[in-house]
Amino acid sequence: MSFRFEIEAVDGKARAGRFFTPHGVVQTPVFMPVGTLGTVKAVAQDVLEELGVEILLNNTYHLYLRPGVDMVRSLGGVQRFMAWDKPILTDSGGFQVFSLSELREVTEDGVAFRSHLDGSSHMFTPESSSAAQIGLGADIIMAFDECTEHPASRERASGSMEMTLRWLKRSRDYFEAHKEEVVWFGGIPSGAKALGLSGDRYGTAKAVPLQNPEPGDRRGDRGPSTSAARDAASAQDDTPESSSVAPGQTQALFGIVQGGMYPDLRRESAQRTVEIDLPGYAIGGLSVGEPRPMTYEMVDAAIPYLPENKPRYLMGVGTPEEIVHYVAQGVDMMDCVLPTRAARHGLLFTSEGRLTIKNARFAGDEGPIDPKCGCKVCGRYSRAYLRHLYASNELLAQTLNTVHNLAYYLDTMRRVRQAILLGEFATFLSGVKPPHLSVP
Amino acid sequence: MSFRFEIEAVDGKARAGRFFTPHGVVQTPVFMPVGTLGTVKAVAQDVLEELGVEILLNNTYHLYLRPGVDMVRSLGGVQRFMAWDKPILTDSGGFQVFSLSELREVTEDGVAFRSHLDGSSHMFTPESSSAAQIGLGADIIMAFDECTEHPASRERASGSMEMTLRWLKRSRDYFEAHKEEVVWFGGIPSGAKALGLSGDRYGTAKAVPLQNPEPGDRRGDRGPSTSAARDAASAQDDTPESSSVAPGQTQALFGIVQGGMYPDLRRESAQRTVEIDLPGYAIGGLSVGEPRPMTYEMVDAAIPYLPENKPRYLMGVGTPEEIVHYVAQGVDMMDCVLPTRAARHGLLFTSEGRLTIKNARFAGDEGPIDPKCGCKVCGRYSRAYLRHLYASNELLAQTLNTVHNLAYYLDTMRRVRQAILLGEFATFLSGVKPPHLSVP
Numbered sequence: 001m002s003f004r005f006e007i008e009a010v011d012g013k014a015r016a017g018r019f020f021t022p023h024g025v026v027q028t029p030v031f032m033p034v035g036t037l038g039t040v041k042a043v044a045q046d047v048l049e050e051l052g053v054e055i056l057l058n059n060t061y062h063l064y065l066r067p068g069v070d071m072v073r074s075l076g077g078v079q080r081f082m083a084w085d086k087p088i089l090t091d092s093g094g095f096q097v098f099s100l101s102e103l104r105e106v107t108e109d110g111v112a113f114r115s116h117l118d119g120s121s122h123m124f125t126p127e128s129s130s131a132a133q134i135g136l137g138a139d140i141i142m143a144f145d146e147c148t149e150h151p152a153s154r155e156r157a158s159g160s161m162e163m164t165l166r167w168l169k170r171s172r173d174y175f176e177a178h179k180e181e182v183v184w185f186g187g188i189p190s191g192a193k194a195l196g197l198s199g200d201r202y203g204t205a206k207a208v209p210l211q212n213p214e215p216g217d218r219r220g221d222r223g224p225s226t227s228a229a230r231d232a233a234s235a236q237d238d239t240p241e242s243s244s245v246a247p248g249q250t251q252a253l254f255g256i257v258q259g260g261m262y263p264d265l266r267r268e269s270a271q272r273t274v275e276i277d278l279p280g281y282a283i284g285g286l287s288v289g290e291p292r293p294m295t296y297e298m299v300d301a302a303i304p305y306l307p308e309n310k311p312r313y314l315m316g317v318g319t320p321e322e323i324v325h326y327v328a329q330g331v332d333m334m335d336c337v338l339p340t341r342a343a344r345h346g347l348l349f350t351s352e353g354r355l356t357i358k359n360a361r362f363a364g365d366e367g368p369i370d371p372k373c374g375c376k377v378c379g380r381y382s383r384a385y386l387r388h389l390y391a392s393n394e395l396l397a398q399t400l401n402t403v404h405n406l407a408y409y410l411d412t413m414r415r416v417r418q419a420i421l422l423g424e425f426a427t428f429l430s431g432v433k434p435p436h437l438s439v440p
Numbered sequence: 441m442s443f444r445f446e447i448e449a450v451d452g453k454a455r456a457g458r459f460f461t462p463h464g465v466v467q468t469p470v471f472m473p474v475g476t477l478g479t480v481k482a483v484a485q486d487v488l489e490e491l492g493v494e495i496l497l498n499n500t501y502h503l504y505l506r507p508g509v510d511m512v513r514s515l516g517g518v519q520r521f522m523a524w525d526k527p528i529l530t531d532s533g534g535f536q537v538f539s540l541s542e543l544r545e546v547t548e549d550g551v552a553f554r555s556h557l558d559g560s561s562h563m564f565t566p567e568s569s570s571a572a573q574i575g576l577g578a579d580i581i582m583a584f585d586e587c588t589e590h591p592a593s594r595e596r597a598s599g600s601m602e603m604t605l606r607w608l609k610r611s612r613d614y615f616e617a618h619k620e621e622v623v624w625f626g627g628i629p630s631g632a633k634a635l636g637l638s639g640d641r642y643g644t645a646k647a648v649p650l651q652n653p654e655p656g657d658r659r660g661d662r663g664p665s666t667s668a669a670r671d672a673a674s675a676q677d678d679t680p681e682s683s684s685v686a687p688g689q690t691q692a693l694f695g696i697v698q699g700g701m702y703p704d705l706r707r708e709s710a711q712r713t714v715e716i717d718l719p720g721y722a723i724g725g726l727s728v729g730e731p732r733p734m735t736y737e738m739v740d741a742a743i744p745y746l747p748e749n750k751p752r753y754l755m756g757v758g759t760p761e762e763i764v765h766y767v768a769q770g771v772d773m774m775d776c777v778l779p780t781r782a783a784r785h786g787l788l789f790t791s792e793g794r795l796t797i798k799n800a801r802f803a804g805d806e807g808p809i810d811p812k813c814g815c816k817v818c819g820r821y822s823r824a825y826l827r828h829l830y831a832s833n834e835l836l837a838q839t840l841n842t843v844h845n846l847a848y849y850l851d852t853m854r855r856v857r858q859a860i861l862l863g864e865f866a867t868f869l870s871g872v873k874p875p876h877l878s879v880p
Contacts, residue, residue, distance in 0.1 A: 038829075326530060384511075388477070395838055
């Protein structure tokens with residue numbers, strides 16, 4: 001087993017722990033920023049490292065279309081492709097094709113869909129989704145599921161849940177038969193840097209030689225540059241030495257609980273999903289338009305039936321207040337586009353509430369976004385400047401807003417984790433606005 | 441005098457030196473990145489610092505429209521507004537309104553123009569341009585000139601040159617009468633950080649109290665954050681302590697040589713411009729569509745009549761090869777949108793020539809943009825990844841491409857300076873492709 005989860009502390013239903021993947025360790029509870037196309041939009045990887053991001057998410061649907069699974073695999077997998085030497089999780093593509101609505105058709109075999117880019121026809125099945133995710137090479141991959149729409153009749157939700165369970169077995173079977181095909185299965189030598197700053201950029205490809213290495217590595221041939229440039233480069237280069245990946249490791253496949261908005265179906269889905277022994281389990285099909293109290297009810301319905309010694313991943317949530325409350329329910333992992341997408345629309349999260357930076361009242365405001373925030377944006381730039389950037393459609397607005405929002409989410413999770421470790425989570429939670437009152 | 445220029449070495453006509461401004465020292469020859477609206481598009485200020493940028497340019501026309509001169513002044517001037525604690529140069533707005541063509545009308549008084557944003561009517565005169573630049577508070581400001589169009593008859597070029605000379609006197613007179621109104625004339629206390637991380641963000645405004653300070657500074661009220669966040673912030677925060685600005689310093693006003701494409705007019709313009717004693721002189725009205733050999737001819741016509749002990753600023757140029765050749769002609773300062781604008785269109789400069797990153801041949805290329813470049817982009821990301829980002833319209837493409845192109849320009853200037861200091865500039869120059877062969 002390449003994946004391991006350790007619980008360090010339990011406080012109520014909340015847990016603090018860590019999981020180990022081939023590309024490194026992740027402390028939980030964790031919020032995973034979304035890097036759809038191999039980039040957390042507008043933020044460079046060294047800035048994500050500075051923010052303390054330990055794992056991020058890529059979308060299989062998007063990378064499958066651009067640049068394509070074979071291309072990413074030939075470039076060493078998602079980690080090396082995006083020069084991110086830490087854990088990555090890919091979704092199955094199921095949610096994305098679900099979102100295509102008009103462009104998809106669901107059958108027992110899988111989902112036929114048309115590309116949102118060029119209308120070309122494609123098909124995701126449990127097997128092809130697993131194949132794509134093995135090709136992409138993330139550390140954690142997801143079983144192909146059907147995200148039941150809301151509202152759905154009980155009959156529809158039940159039938160959909162049953163298909164997701166059948167698809168789970170197919171995903172698992174394909175994965176077990178092909179898991180050794182992941183590009184880094186042969187290992188990555190110790191000391192090799194993320195994007196192959198060592199001479200041997202194809203070290204991993206040798207173990208699974210799907211393509212021929214190029215002769216030599218141009219990076220080894222670097223000519224002299226001025227010492228000033230070298231000093232500048234080395235001062236900037238705070239990329240840590242890459243963790244080696246030991247040979248023989250594989251990805252971790254997580255199953256997904258469905259069941260619509262029916263608590264008994266959620267329980268049944270959880271019970272039958274965990275019959276398949278997997279290193280982690282997710283709760284999917286939530287945050288699809290239902291009222292928030294219903295989301296909490298569905299989480300509560302499933303959680304007791306998920307094993308305590310495996311991480312629990314609640315997909316696609318939530319606001320800064322909500323993610324704290326989900327942790328209180330026993331959730332260990334979450335992801336959401338909210339902090340990044342909201343940032344690009346000028347909506348900033350602060351300890352004092354939401355802030356719409358384009359608002360004219362910030363035009364002359366010399367204060368930081370959030371006086372209690374320790375991020376590099378709050379440490380340097382004024383609301384007035386950020387408002388000016390946003391009002392002027394400057395690219396830097398999107399970068400700085402995103403950095404702040406991610407810092408706010410990650411700092412929230414760090415404080416949550418610390419509170420659990422100290423046994424003070426109940427106190428912490430009591431200071432967080434009840435989630436049903438929060439406005440996304 | 442607040443501005444001082446020192447020549448350290450001369451090699452042929454090329455000079456290596458440094459100039460001192462209220463916000464710091466700049467080594468010459470220098471290429472100044474363009475930060476039109478108070479931001480070098482897509483690049484955060486800490487990254488500009490990492491790149492070794494010592495001075496950048498803001499456009500008066502753009503800041504005059506957004507967020508407005510009074511707003512920038514009330515926020516402490518351009519340096520504090522954009523949290524850039526180093527020298528800044530503003531242009532006069534003359535070139536921008538010249539570029540508006542249909543929207544402007546030139547008279548002896550000045551230029552009436554309509555905003556490209558909302559069509560509103562405005563007027564720039566030598567006096568109002570100087571007033572705007574004093575309000576913005578850059579370290580170096582430019583006299584208001586008319587950028588003669590190309591082609592232009594000799595009569596037209598001569599008349600335009602005469603008006604620029606009359607406008608120079610008006611610019612100088614206004615500046616001399618009002619130069620003490622610059623927001624930092626009262627000084628900035630030692631140890632105050634760029635964007636007022638000290639408690640006294642309004643320290644400078646006290647000397648010239650155009651507005652009332654707010655009671656207290658929210659940055660002083662920061663609550664506790666987690667130690668992880670603080671560590672991360674302090675690890676990221678490599679902003680040096682701000683240079684103090686001694687009381688009583690003023691901006692440096694530069695004059696601009698015009699004269700169209702007539703060498704004798706260029707000479708006459710230079711001779712008559714330097715009759716006004718100013719700390720530096722620029723050559724304007726070039727790179728406006730004329731063939732490149734003509735540009736060199738005009739520079740050669742003017743340079744001998746500019747004082748040796750003052751910096752010479754060639755405005756709005758050029759390609760990486762051209763800027764080396766302009767230094768060979770005796771130019772000390774240059775600016776151009778080329779590296780930043782080209783980057784946003786996927787055109788990258790390398791030691792091996794231009795590279796259009798969207799080209800399909802880079803789709804699987806694991807090499808860096810430039811194997812000889814020491815920048816953080818070349819140290820981390822592959823051409824394949826950058827091609828993917830660009831092809832997918834990802835914001836990060838614009839950031840990373842811009843960082844590389846700026847690094848390439850700045851590294852070129854560092855190598856040029858080093859060659860001059862070592863007396864090896866002729867050798868260096870012989871290795872640079874003749875500029876008339878270069879394609880922008």
